[in-house]
Amino acid sequence: MAELDENSGFGSKNVENCDPERCIQFLGVPKVANYEGIRTRLDTSTTEWMDVFLKKGGLTVLTENLAKFAERKLENQDAHLSLKCVDCIKVVLNKGIGMNYIVKEENGNLTENILLGLQSRDTATKIAVTEVLATITSYSDKLQGYKSVINALDRNENQEHRFSIIIDELKATESLPYKSALLMFVNSLICKIPSTSERRQRKEDFVKLGIPKIIDQLRDEYAALLIQVDVFEEFKVDDDGEGESSDEEDQN
Known part of the structure; x- marks a missing residue:
């Protein structure tokens, strides 16, 4: 397979029948057009195709790139790339096989990478990332998604409390849509707990952090x-x- 350089583009002729390995190669060429093309290919993929994409590390590359884009000094290109990257992640997770993959305990680093997307200076990206986190939290009656997100929050070493990042974002933003997304995330972290006593404790955690x-x-x-x-x-x-x-x- 030919290697790609930074000038490689995901033309329309490449999209329709692009194999998973080729898609993953294009993920390494950070261009908005590439991510738009990849999103289209992901959206039309079969379960078999997506299975190969996941096993070859496609979702890992997507989440790692999101974390990298979020760390950069914000420029228009980076903001667009971050948002397109989250769009691709959403498409993968909308496929049942994608969500089942990310909530596996051994893939916890993927949810951690998505959480790092909140470091982005682009509000639209932050909103999209928060929506993804809330969706993962709410997934599965066996609490697999919930556990994946909680573990990611626990491993966030830059915070005094596992939920500090959410409260800090709520305090810092002036965007009402972002505040709404963050509160949806908070509610998903509370409502998903089956035990009444544990739900009360979770609410108390947020109360102590100043959410009232x-x-x-x-x-x-x-x-x-x-x-x-x-x-x-x-x-x-x-x-x-x-x-x-x-x-x-x-x-x-």
Whole structure:
């Protein structure tokens, strides 16, 4: 198989019948067009094709690249690459075989790599990564996904508490969509626990980290937002009414 260089592109002729090994090679050439093409190929893949892609390390390469892109100084190209990379990961996990693969205990490093995606300075990437983490957490009645995410959080050595990274992100961001995604992640970490006593303890963990204050601030922010929506609607109704009256006067 011919080696690829940084100028290699994933042309449309290569997509339709590209084999897993070739796709993995293209993952090593960080270009948005390549990742868009790979996403298409992943989306249309058979179970057999995806099985080979996983066994050859395709998902490992994707998650490692996400972590690398997130560490870089943010540029437009890096932001697009990060988001396209998460899109590819989502497609793989949407296939049952992909999700079953990532939650295996021996593949825990893959979830750790996805967690590192929260280091990205691109908000859209952070939202997408958080959605992936919440999806993994909620997967399987046997708590395989939940355990995979908890283990990844536990191995995050830069945090004082396993959930500090979530709270820190909630405090730092001004993006309401990102805050919403983070709270969805928090809820998945709580709701997935079958034991009532353990759920209470999990809630208490977040309470101690200061989540009540964050929730109160969110209520205020959404209240202010809804007030502006109501004002807009009131002006719209009033103006529409005045417009109809004006039209009737002009006709008379």
